[in-house]
Amino acid sequence: MSTQLLKEINKRKTFGIIAHPDAGKTTLTEKLLLFGGAIQEAGAVKNNKIKKGATSDFMEIERQRGISVATSVLAFEYKGFKINILDTPGHKDFAEDTYRTLTAVDSVIVVIDVAKGVEEQTEKLVEVCRMRNIPMLVFINKLDREGKDAFDLLDEVEQKLGLKVTPLSLPIGMGSQFKGIYNIWEKNIQLFVDENKQKVGEAIKIEDVNDPQIDQLVGAQFASNLRDELELIESVYPKFDRDAYVKGDLQPVFFGSALNNFGVRELLDAFIQFAPMPQPKETDVRIVKPEEEKFSGFVFKIHANMDPKHRDRLAFVKIVSGTFKRNENYLLVRENKKMKFSSPNAFFADKKEVVDESFPGDIVGLHDTGSFRIGDTLTSGEKMNFTGIPSFSPEHFRFINNADPLKAKQLTKGIDQLMDEGVAQLFTMEMNGRKIIGTVGALQFEVIQYRLEHEYGAKCSYEPIHIHKACWVEADEKSEEFKEFAKLKQRFLARDKKNQLVFLADSSFTITMTQEKFPNVKLHFISEFRRS
Incomplete structure (x- = not known):
């Protein structure tokens, strides 16, 4: 190392x-x-x-x-x-x-x-x-x-x-009585120095809380209260x-x-x-430590159109181990394909700048043409996937319809990219191919509508649908039990963006009955029980 x-x-x-x-x-x-x-x-x-x-x-x-x-x-x-x-x-x-x-x-x-x-x-x-x-x-x-x-x-x-x-x-x-703060950790006191309480003075070192200087600084009553409170802290808190x-x-x-x-x-x-320095992280194969020489990292966020003038998508990668270098070949594990990045971004306040190398703990933004998904692992060549980046079952569901037939292509592209970003989840019905958007909160529907129109020039409308929970299905798809389940529940089956089978249940009662009737068809409320 x-x-x-x-x-x-x-x-x-x-x-x-x-x-x-x-x-x-x-x-x-x-x-x-x-x-x-x-x-x-x-x-x-x-x-x-x-x-x-x-x-x-x-x-x-x-x-x-x-x-x-x-x-x-x-x-x-x-x-x-x-x-x-x-x-x-x-x-x-x-x-x-x-x-x-x-x-x-x-x-x-x-x-x-x-x-x-x-x-x-x-x-x-x-x-x-x-x-x-x-x-x-x-x-x-x-x-x-x-x-x-x-x-x-x-x-x-x-x-x-x-x-x-x-x-x-x-x-x-x-x-209105706020005078300042006593810093227990550094043993000092900091006070306002103007009437409007906008300007903060230099910290004044106070080694001993019984120092009469405190009385002069904040007044006898406040000083007395402070001493009582510090005594209480010492006796009550570790x-x-x-x-x-x-x-x-x-x-x-x-x-x-x-x-x-x-x-x-x-x-x-x-x-x-x-605060701790960068920590080790678990994969489906082993635990990866930051000080390992070989690079590894994972995508935890995708942000489309950070600059609406350019159709740019940035994948945010947290570096877990080794050194990430510009223009070097790295393996996108899910696709098993090599990629190199000519202009990886680092973030400095609200500015982005191109960096030649980044280290564990850093976040780099990689320009993405649609290759990345949230949870993707990048490595120097080792085949492993970082775990612990699940999708949760959404709480709100609506059919999404195209409100402008001339912009069908833009709508498809927009939905596709926003879902890759993790703004919401997309479910495609097995029976008729209709698209359902699932979100954690109702406000996200508004955000999606706004962004489709302003960033992709597409318009959408929504239609209500009654779904209680999205359940990811784990089963042997060749078994007779699964075939019976699929036949009985075909109107409620869909695929997510990773092509995983999802059962869209209309009530908690339905979920309980389904699990009783089909014990070998397991239903999960979190997508990460296996990797696609």
Whole structure:
């Protein structure tokens, strides 16, 4: 193993930011970029959404709605580290995109709104992280607003999210009384230095909490409260242990206000000290370690038309091992074909640039003419597939119809490409070839319609269809039992984009009865029980 490769691996931190919509995730992402010097000014995210959306919101529809629809990749350098952020959609209708993105991160920052506390979408995403033992760090945001008591929030995070927390910073006051933050991790205090609470002063080192300087800085009452709270923290919460954090057993908590730059630097400084470097990943053959010399990586996202002027599709590849080099031949395992890439992109804030080589932990964007699918594995030649990038059964289904007969070709191409991106899933009925779109949330139908029209010049309409669940079928297709099942259920059978057989069940009762009647025909709610 080359020392150069090891050095590059140790420099990299790749993480995702997850939150409920409006918890301030996009603002936090932008402020992190600001601290990293990757952007010069913060976009007016809140008050000027349409004209100047935040740096990480690529698509037009996102700018109009002010929600992150597509996962963006942002990278910057900070204190000798290369930091890759995967910004994820907070909106529940785009949960599947977020689940897949979580396969490409080595750690996660969970953003929670101080007033709203733990919300439903956060619970679901944290559950996925817990299932995968992804290290999590919690940032409680918007302390400049009136909100819940810090200890009530810590209890809520433990109870609702099932986490074991340890606070590494603590707010002094809140809302209109918010003075600043005491950083337990670095033993310092940071205060506002102007009346409007827009400017943050330099951190003041405080080795001992009984130092009378605290009373002078924040007033006797606030100083007294702070001492009581720190005493409580010491007696109630475990000490921070990096190993427990990396294993996903302990979650450090920071407080701040991303909008006012408060607590963001502290979060970033602590993060680079203890967040894990790129981690090993499982394939269907073996576990791959980052320090292996040979390149391997997987596609976790495909983004069509990032620039509507050019019909470009980018496949986002997370590098797992070795060094990825421009113009070298790599094997696309599913197709068993060699490919080379003359202009692989790296992402620096909102800009893309061509790179000659990339290392484990990095995300590269590969220009794609339609060869890639989500979950594809690229290697230096070894035949293996990275696992853990499933499709989930959608929750909403509609027939999709062509609303402009002259644009049939454009519609087919548009649907094909959007489905490769993982925006939704496409099922083609076995009986009559009709196309059904399945999505996690109803808003995705609107996004598909909008993008088909604006990016492909095609129009579609939808027709309701009653489906409870899409079940992937695992069975011996030559057996008599399967033949009887297929005959009886032919009106409900379809193929997905990978040509896997899917049973579109109209109720949970139907699923139960089918499984009782045909015990050897297994039904799965997740597509990844075998590889096509």
